[in-house]
Amino acid sequence: MLELRNISAGYDTGLVLRDVSIVVPDKSVVALLGPNGAGKTTLLRVASGLLRPALGQIVIDGVDATGMRPYELAQRGVCHVPEGRGIFPALTVSDNIRLQAPPASTKSSIHRVTSVFPRLGERSSQMAGTMSGGEQQMLALGHAYVCNPSVVLLDEVSMGLAPKIVDEIFSYLHDLASQGTALLLVEQYVSRALALADFVYILNRGEVSFAGEPGEISEETVLNSYLGSLAS
Numbered sequence: 001m002l003e004l005r006n007i008s009a010g011y012d013t014g015l016v017l018r019d020v021s022i023v024v025p026d027k028s029v030v031a032l033l034g035p036n037g038a039g040k041t042t043l044l045r046v047a048s049g050l051l052r053p054a055l056g057q058i059v060i061d062g063v064d065a066t067g068m069r070p071y072e073l074a075q076r077g078v079c080h081v082p083e084g085r086g087i088f089p090a091l092t093v094s095d096n097i098r099l100q101a102p103p104a105s106t107k108s109s110i111h112r113v114t115s116v117f118p119r120l121g122e123r124s125s126q127m128a129g130t131m132s133g134g135e136q137q138m139l140a141l142g143h144a145y146v147c148n149p150s151v152v153l154l155d156e157v158s159m160g161l162a163p164k165i166v167d168e169i170f171s172y173l174h175d176l177a178s179q180g181t182a183l184l185l186v187e188q189y190v191s192r193a194l195a196l197a198d199f200v201y202i203l204n205r206g207e208v209s210f211a212g213e214p215g216e217i218s219e220e221t222v223l224n225s226y227l228g229s230l231a232s
């Protein structure tokens with residue numbers, strides 16, 4: 001179980017997150033929604049160790065992991081699929097998978113990713129940056145299949161993709177969740193995220209403005225909270 005307790009974090013320019021607490025129980029899907037600039041990406045960076053919080057704790061399975069480096073958190077099962085894909089466009093598909101995989105598991109990792117995403121197998125020697133947007137996103141998601149995660153942090157993996165491809169990506173996320181991997185899902189497609197999630201947090205200006213089950217809110221409520229943040 002991943003817990004972020006009372007996190008305050010930000011950059012040189014000032015605090016972005018204020019006293020944010022979220023819990024991602026094992027095998028659950030938690031959606032993290034909120035308007036642009038709310039701090040969603042910042043919170044995922046804190047969870048994967050890319051950004052140290054100014055205050056608060058990261059707790060994994062009851063053990064304090066605050067201050068751990070990204071590779072240490074990855075060893076404890078936290079896998080981050082970052083905003084903007086985080087792949088190396090000038091490297092081939094198979095070299096990208098090699099870099100995503102833990103050392104000494106290259107061959108089995110390539111096998112695993114290409115059996116989930118056969119299209120990547122057909123394109124293993126193609127430069128990643130020359131693939132379609134959907135194929136590049138599959139490569140980014142491949143990370144979740146090779147790092148043996150207990151929780152995957154997904155930052156807008158549907159960004160910029162055609163609706164049909166978004167459906168395909170969501171069916172992979174559904175499969176990943178049904179295999180028992182917990183997901184913390186940052187997503188602009190509110191209704192798709194609510195359909196997949198067991199629990200929802202809405203972040204507004206760096207603070208949690210709603211925490212509850214998807215049945216407790218409608219897509220309209222979520223969108224109104226976005227509009228409210230623009231109006232105020």
Ligand SMILES: Nc1ncnc2c1ncn2[C@@H]1O[C@H](COP(=O)(O)OP(=O)(O)OP(=O)(O)O)[C@@H](O)[C@H]1O
Nearest residue numbers: 011012013016034035036037038039040041042043
């Ligand atoms: N490296 C940085 N240095 C300074 N400020 C930053 C940095 N990264 C993000 N910010 C600021 O922190 C705030 C939150 O940004 P963040 O990227 O976490 O939002 P977000 O909720 O992911 O937004 P979006 O939906 O647009 O991706 C914004 O005001 C942003 O300008």
Ligand SMILES: [Mg+2]
Nearest residue numbers: 040041042083
């Ligand atoms: Mg973001």
